Amino acid sequence: MIDDPSMHLKPHSIVSFLVLLLLFHAAAAGGDGDQFRYDGFAGAALDLDGMAVVEPDGKLMLTNVTSQMKGHAFHPAPLRFHHPPPANGTAAAARSFSTAFVFAIAADYVTVSGNGLAFFVAPSKNMSTASPSQFLGLFNSENNGNASNRVFAVELDTILNPEFRDINSNHVGVDVNGLVSVAAEPAGYYDDATGGAFKNLTLFSGAAMQVWVDYDGRAAVVNVTLAPVEVAKPRRPLISVAVDLSPVVNGTAYVGLSSSTGPFHTRHYVLGWSFAMDGPAPPLDYAKLPKMPVVSAKRRSKALDVVIPVAAPLLALAVVAGVSFLVWRRLRYAELREDWEVEFGPHRFAYKDLFVATAGFDGKRLLGVGGFGRVYRGVLPASGTEVAVKIVSHDAKQGMRQFVAEVVSIGRLRHRNVVPLLGYCRRRGELLLVYDYMPNGSLDRWLHDHGAPPLGWAQRLHAVRGVAAGLLYLHEDWEQVVVHRDVKASNVLLDGEMNARLGDFGLARLYDRGADPQTTRVVGTMGYLAPELAHTRRVTPATDVFAFGSFVLEVACGRRPIERGGAMTAAADEDGQLVLADWVLDRWHKGDIAAAADARLCGDYDAKEAALVLKLGLLCSHPVAAARPTMRQVVHFLDGDAPLPEPEPTYRSFTTLAMMQNADGFDSCAVSYPSTATSIDGASSVLSGGR
Known part of the structure; x- marks a missing residue:
């Protein structure tokens, strides 16, 4: 037998092989130094604080239904966001990067949520001084807007905050060092399947959605794209804005996800997350992502499939009766809506819901009559919440938009000795204000x-x-x-x-x-x-x-x-x-x-x-x-x-x-x-x- 020395493994070779094997395993589990991917978060080595927890099935829940709280999740290792400085002494440019994540916001009520979540890049993992509610767990009233923050974020905001000049209560924004966005658009996407037509999305619908954030370091441009989880990344981004991040992320920094709650019960979930420097984020494996609970839909009745008209006159009579009923119903529940009210959407109640809540504004539900209108007691059909509904007659033709903006702003008042104003509804010549019932x-x-x-x-x-x-x-x-x-x-x-x-x-x-x-x-x-x-x-x-x-x-x-x-x-x-x-x-x-x-x-x-x-x-x-x-x-x-x-x-x-x-x-x-x-x-x- 020939003893070939080349067939023998030296001790240092064995050690090198084991190191490479461990590095390969680490890359497969979370990522290498410049990229990572989490197809669900079971066993993920994230750094969590606040209300953030990983549920047994792998969902990352940043905040639960507790009011006025915040939660953060960080990729544990810092990332280098700058190229080495050029030899000519000019400032180093920020590197390109890309991230993608799947999220879902589940609110207890169909009309209100609080307050949204954000992807962010920050120089530190210490967010202890950040405030919840409208500050999204990123800033506070003292440092909001300060250049020293060195924070870049993309917000998915579900509350209209006039102090931050929000465009509406359901938008995506690009933030630099504060919550006054450098660019913002209503939540939605450009559907390639319909020739690029824009389709709206409700961020707090509870449905899973995917966000892509791409920064081109050479062009200094941020692109943000949003779509339902089952839709491929649209070719046209929702937001494309020129932003030079070189002065913001000017060294090593951490990437993370943040959310916060206000007075309304809301859960913020992230189902998967990936990130890469100098290239596209690794695609997520949707089959491995944890699933959100599916709300069972009511089954459609099959009576129409088996009922056959016995005579043409009876059918004609039924059609006339049906049309009359629909016209009567439309008139009964008619509301006055104008385009500018879209930005106040979550604070608006449907007149039908208030009509049902008060049994058609039954006189037996009348609580009182004052100089400004009548007040009725009601129970909201969806939540079972007891409310008082004030009907105010008015002939105001000017300033209604400013007045409604004040109503919505006052609706954010929260004090044990102030009756909460929950929202409003408008009909021709009438304004309905909804309060907690006392x-x-x-x-x-x-x-x-x-x-x-x-x-x-x-x-x-x-x-x-x-x-x-x-x-x-x-x-x-x-x-x-x-x-x-x-x-x-x-x-x-x-x-x-x-x-x-x-x-x-x-x-x-x-x-x-x-x-x-x-x-x-x-x-x-x-x-x-x-x-x-x-x-x-x-x-x-x-x-x-x-x-x-x-x-x-x-x-x-x-x-x-x-x-x-x-x-x-x-x-x-x-x-x-x-x-x-x-x-x-x-x-x-x-x-x-x-x-x-x-x-x-x-x-x-x-x-x-x-x-x-x-x-x-x-x-x-x-x-x-x-x-x-x-x-x-x-x-x-x-x-x-x-x-x-x-x-x-x-x-x-x-x-x-x-x-x-x-x-x-x-x-x-x-x-x-x-x-x-x-x-x-x-x-x-x-x-x-x-x-």
Whole structure:
């Protein structure tokens, strides 16, 4: 036998062979240094944070139904995004790269979602300072838009955020260092099978879709393409925009996926992901991707296949009856829709759903009638959510688009003492606003309906604190300043636990729309209107504070701010009209202010607390706007964190309230008296600019 030395493997050769084998195995499992592919994520070595988890079947769930949360998934190894610098000393250009991923967004409701997901490139995996909700887990209110972020992202956004100049609530955007997109388009794709016709896609439909992001480093162009998962990559991208990423990804960086939730329950899934530098991303193997749950569709009835007309006259009669029914049904559920409303889509309810929810706006479902419309109780057919539907009649021909934009923006208000505005619907001459249902109705009924049990002092004080907290949120703690414009007991609703919540926003703004600023009508309720409105016509947080003062006195005394036909007292005029603030002030000067508390309490209250609340009502009702406290000061007074200043000795009378009834600045058609108000939640509001 010939012993050939070439047939022997040396030890170092065996080691080299094993290393190559391990590298081959690693490349097959996830990728090499410049590319990777995940056909599902079971066993994938991703770096996860926040709510992100890999489910047993391999789906990557970035966020679940928990509100106001975020989740991230990173490919663990950093990637080099720049070519070596040229010898001539010029700046190095960013390398080309490409990524593809399959995602699905499943929302609990068919009309609303929150808030979307994004592919991103970032210099670090530490996203702890990023905020959820509209910031998509990428930025926060302090760093959004800063060049120092060095973040490139492609967002799949399902909420319209005016502060980021979003085009609608269902779009794809290219972001550089912030969420004001350098380019954005409504979600959809150009279908090669139909000659390139554009087809819309709903991002939060729950259906699987694929995204391709391609960056050409030489041309400095980003292309983004979207399509259903069963459709091949379209030839024409959805977005093609010139963006030089050299100053952004100027070194090694990490690639990742991010999502966040707002107030609505939504799950964000990624089913597969691939990436490559200097070339196309490896194609995903769709057969290996985990599947989204399939919603079973209703089977079509086969009755039409077996029923044969017995006679031509009967068939003709059936056709006529059917057409008549369809015409009647169309007229019954007719809505007014305009092209500009597409951007507000998720916040719009179908009139048919509201009609069904309220049993055809049955009179038995009527909750109240106020100056701005009727309110009905309903149950949404899809979700079973209890709602209150306000029908407002209007003849506004100008400014409806701006008003609806305000309604949608106000719909993002979230506070325990503010009634959530869920959305709207429009018909000719009518606007329907949909709110959370408050089972205990308005505070006005509990104060003035003597058929209802009287509220105890602790409940009244709790209501005053709640309304104060709600106004503080509107004036100072939200992203914009909101002036309510009609704070009163009938606009304060009580939830199932008797917590006070401010109702309705925006209705007076609808009636002001298009008016000359010098002749704008003052819309509100007499007794709650600040004296300066007669001259300035300008609503401010201070005018809300005045109305809050009248409300505080009303709650503590069980009397309306102005009562007609009252007994003659030092606070009543010659017509027997009682101005409540003057009456309380008179009791204070006599040293017996606590006795002004509601007689229905039968003395069952803390006299010191009653005196503090009544003096606070007088202070907030001061005729001079500059003398009134802010709502933050009011909260401090109520919490005992600051001493309440005593009213000035010269502060003798509130009779300016009575004088306002005949002031030229108040339109008698727009001002109502509280004794005639029957609305359970009529209100009004205005948005000012951001802080």
